[in-house]
Amino acid sequence: MAKMMYRDAVRNTIFQEMKRDDSVVVLGEDVVGGMGTDGGPEAIGGIWSTSTGLFAEFGADRVIDTPISESAIVGAAGGLALSGKRPIAELMFADFIGVSLDQIWNQIAKFRYMFGGKSRCPAIIRMVYGAGYNAAAQHSQSPHAILTGMPGLKVVMPTTPADVAGLLRQAIRTDDPVIFMEHKALYGVQGEVPDDPDFTIPFGHARLTRAGEDVTIVATGMMVGMAEQAADTLAEDGIGADVIDLRSTSPLDEEAILDSVEVTGRLVVVDEAPPRCSLATDIAALVAEKAFASLKAPVQMVTAPHTPIPFARELESAYLPNPDKVEAAVRKALSYN
Amino acid sequence: MQLSREDLLGAYRRMKTIRDFEELLHEEIATGEIAGFTHLYCGQEAVAVGVCEHLSDDDKIVSTHRGHGHCLAKGCDVTGMMKEIWGSREGLCKGKGGSMHIADTDKGMLGANGIVGAGAPIAVGAAMAAKLDGKDKDGKLKVAIAFSGDGACNQGTTFEAMNMAVVTNAPAIFVFENNHYSEHTGYKYAVGTSRDIASRAEAFGMKVWRADGTDFSAVHDTMREVLEHVRAGNGPAAVEFDTERFYGHFEGDPQRYRGKGEMDRIRSERDCIKNFRRTVTEAKLLEGSDLDRVDEEVAKTIADAVAAARAADRPTAEDVLTDVYIDY
Ligand SMILES: Cc1ncc(C[n+]2csc(CCOP(=O)(O)OP(=O)(O)O)c2C)c(N)n1
Numbered sequence: 001m002a003k004m005m006y007r008d009a010v011r012n013t014i015f016q017e018m019k020r021d022d023s024v025v026v027l028g029e030d031v032v033g034g035m036g037t038d039g040g041p042e043a044i045g046g047i048w049s050t051s052t053g054l055f056a057e058f059g060a061d062r063v064i065d066t067p068i069s070e071s072a073i074v075g076a077a078g079g080l081a082l083s084g085k086r087p088i089a090e091l092m093f094a095d096f097i098g099v100s101l102d103q104i105w106n107q108i109a110k111f112r113y114m115f116g117g118k119s120r121c122p123a124i125i126r127m128v129y130g131a132g133y134n135a136a137a138q139h140s141q142s143p144h145a146i147l148t149g150m151p152g153l154k155v156v157m158p159t160t161p162a163d164v165a166g167l168l169r170q171a172i173r174t175d176d177p178v179i180f181m182e183h184k185a186l187y188g189v190q191g192e193v194p195d196d197p198d199f200t201i202p203f204g205h206a207r208l209t210r211a212g213e214d215v216t217i218v219a220t221g222m223m224v225g226m227a228e229q230a231a232d233t234l235a236e237d238g239i240g241a242d243v244i245d246l247r248s249t250s251p252l253d254e255e256a257i258l259d260s261v262e263v264t265g266r267l268v269v270v271d272e273a274p275p276r277c278s279l280a281t282d283i284a285a286l287v288a289e290k291a292f293a294s295l296k297a298p299v300q301m302v303t304a305p306h307t308p309i310p311f312a313r314e315l316e317s318a319y320l321p322n323p324d325k326v327e328a329a330v331r332k333a334l335s336y337n
Numbered sequence: 338m339q340l341s342r343e344d345l346l347g348a349y350r351r352m353k354t355i356r357d358f359e360e361l362l363h364e365e366i367a368t369g370e371i372a373g374f375t376h377l378y379c380g381q382e383a384v385a386v387g388v389c390e391h392l393s394d395d396d397k398i399v400s401t402h403r404g405h406g407h408c409l410a411k412g413c414d415v416t417g418m419m420k421e422i423w424g425s426r427e428g429l430c431k432g433k434g435g436s437m438h439i440a441d442t443d444k445g446m447l448g449a450n451g452i453v454g455a456g457a458p459i460a461v462g463a464a465m466a467a468k469l470d471g472k473d474k475d476g477k478l479k480v481a482i483a484f485s486g487d488g489a490c491n492q493g494t495t496f497e498a499m500n501m502a503v504v505t506n507a508p509a510i511f512v513f514e515n516n517h518y519s520e521h522t523g524y525k526y527a528v529g530t531s532r533d534i535a536s537r538a539e540a541f542g543m544k545v546w547r548a549d550g551t552d553f554s555a556v557h558d559t560m561r562e563v564l565e566h567v568r569a570g571n572g573p574a575a576v577e578f579d580t581e582r583f584y585g586h587f588e589g590d591p592q593r594y595r596g597k598g599e600m601d602r603i604r605s606e607r608d609c610i611k612n613f614r615r616t617v618t619e620a621k622l623l624e625g626s627d628l629d630r631v632d633e634e635v636a637k638t639i640a641d642a643v644a645a646a647r648a649a650d651r652p653t654a655e656d657v658l659t660d661v662y663i664d665y
Contacts, residue, residue: 029519029520029522030520030521030522033520033521033522033594034521034522034523034593034594035522035523035526035527036522036523036524036525036526036527037518037521037522037523037526037594037595037596038594038595038596038597038599039521039592039593039594039595039596040594043521043593043594044521044591044593044594047520047521065522065526067488067491067519067522067527067528068453068454068488068489068491068492068519068527069491069492069493070492071493072493095451095452096452098452099452099454099455099492099494133372133373133374134372134373134424134435135373135374136373136433136434136435136437136438136451137433137434137438137451138437138438138450138451138452139374139437139451305657305658306661307657307658307661308433308661310432310433310652310656310657311372311373311424311430311432311433311434311435311438312372312424312425312426312432312433312435312651312652313372313424314424314432314651314652314653314654315424315432315433315652315654315656315657318653318654318657319657
């Protein structure tokens with residue numbers, strides 16, 4: 001086991017997989033950084049430092065710095081993938097799916113189906129999502145629900161450095177397009193990462209991070225830490241919570257959610273995105289459909305409000321879920337007998 | 338330079354206001370008082386001012402993530418902008434937008450933009466509206482201007498907007514500010530082999546101009562020609578200004594991609610404000626003392642704006658829910 005940051009787990013995993021498999025290539029804006037400047041290639045090495053050193057090791061044909069052209073980046077990843085490569089494309093901010101949506105939605109997500117199952121599109125679109133930096137409405141969003149709703153895509157949202165390593169390696173070795181969502185507020189988080197160069201985590205397997213019998217709390221990404229904090233506070237009052245980190249939203253580990261709710265009878269879903277047609281509503285509907293008889297209380301959703309993301313510090317913190325809101329939702333669920 | 342004393346002083350005041358506004362932000366950001374991402378326009382003042390001095394509130398502009406200069410040049414309120422960047426509810430956008438999203442539609446300023454390349458299509462729409470509206474009260478055809486960087490010109494949106502403007506003969510003007518960098522990447526790498534943005538616009542069938550964007554009079558004179566062409570109903574046009582950015586891509590950028598001595602050279606040879614001062618005083622158009630007086634007034638304006646921003650009301654949790662719709 002090596003201790004490393006979330007962002008280093010991204011870079012190390014890509015590095016190891018590029019070494020192992022020549023068909024893995026990286027592309028995106030400033031993934032090299034410094035191209036066409038006096039400072040030269042690798043002057044920066046990726047604005048999130050998730051690609052530093054790759055260019056020096058693998059060269060310009062495999063570490064492709066692109067112009068600001070998200071449609072072309074995602075589309076090219078599709079073309080590379082259909083041609084036998086394993087591209088890892090980077091969108092610097094998940095918000096920029098807006099620019100490349102056709103290539104994600106109508107192209108890479110649908111190739112296999114439209115072509116009668118005869119093609120493979122092992123493309124990864126890595127994107128940096130989430131709020132917490134007062135980066136306002138166009139640089140803070142969590143568009144996982146939109147992407148989860150697109151058949152043909154797998155959507156992965158790691159929370160810990162170990163999960164980054166296991167899930168990203170899995171994504172690179174997967175033959176379908178994968179949306180790999182990295183939360184910008186988690187990049188500096190430290191954790192142990194297994195040394196095994198073949199360490200993978202299959203998609204669709206949630207991680208139970210706290211165990212308890214009174215309530216089930218489901219979360220992803222930065223919301224997992226909030227759920228855990230709330231669970232720890234509640235434990236002081238003798239309230240036990242299962243905290244489930246989904247790890248991927250497509251495929252979704254339905255069993256983990258349903259099994260837990262069957263025991264606890266109470267569900268709180270924590271989601272960083274606005275509430276309508278969201279991950280929170282999706283999970284609430286799943287439980288209403290398949291575990292209705294187990295429920296002792298209405299499902300509680302802790303989400304952002306139905307608004308774009310505001311800029312000012314006070315506004316962004318009011319916008320985001322937090323441990324207090326999760327705790328209150330749990331207490332509300334417990335208030336039903 | 339065919340400008341009166343008053344016009345020259347006005348132009349200088351606007352350029353200096355942008356410079357001081359941003360130098361101050363540069364200092365304040367280092368103290369952690371300002372939240373979010375801030376991209377400074379310092380160095381490019383001659384472009385925003387040289388373009389916008391020709392415009393009225395009826396003419397529209399659409400800006401970029403580096404929008405403070407465009408906003409100030411188009412007449413947005415200095416204090417309102419400062420409060421916005423401070424995240425106050427008294428800010429021009431109630432603290433909801435911040436640095437990257439400042440707008441004031443009454444001034445014809447249709448918004449800074451966090452999405453690179455998003456502005457050009459919006460400007461084409463504004464130009465179509467201008468065509469529908471016909472002439473303004475002075476009998477002039479209104480225009481809409483899209484400011485874009487060298488990086489933004491690589492987005493499909495920019496290409497689509499240029500073609501659509503030509504097809505619809507819309508009075509749109511594409512102003513490309515080539516400051517040689519998109520984030521940390523040089524335009525020599527990212528703008529393909531021609532390394533010339535204007536010729537791309539030319540390929541869409543537009544008349545194009547090129548000028549030194551660090552020379553106020555070159556920008557101003559060029560824009561006069563561009564506007565004469567477009568206001569005469571000849572359809573869209575494009576202009577590429579060669580300019581410089583004095584700070585990093587965003588505040589906090591270590592700028593390791595810059596060449597040795599590059600910043601010193603730019604600051605000494607390509608400072609549009611220093612060069613303006615030298616030109617107008619050498620030509621005896623203005624006295625150094627006239628300019629010094631403007632400097633003092635601007636310094637006071639900025640200091641007052643900051644004091645007001647610090648003292649202004651902060652937003653509250655309820656404010657998160659307002660302004661999503663007019664009614665729902
Ligand atoms: C669609 C989109 N892609 C990428 C970015 C990240 N980004 C912000 S500014 C910028 C560089 C823009 O360069 P340029 O257009 O030359 O403008 P400049 O920064 O030089 O003013 C990039 C890549 C973004 N905000 N939006």
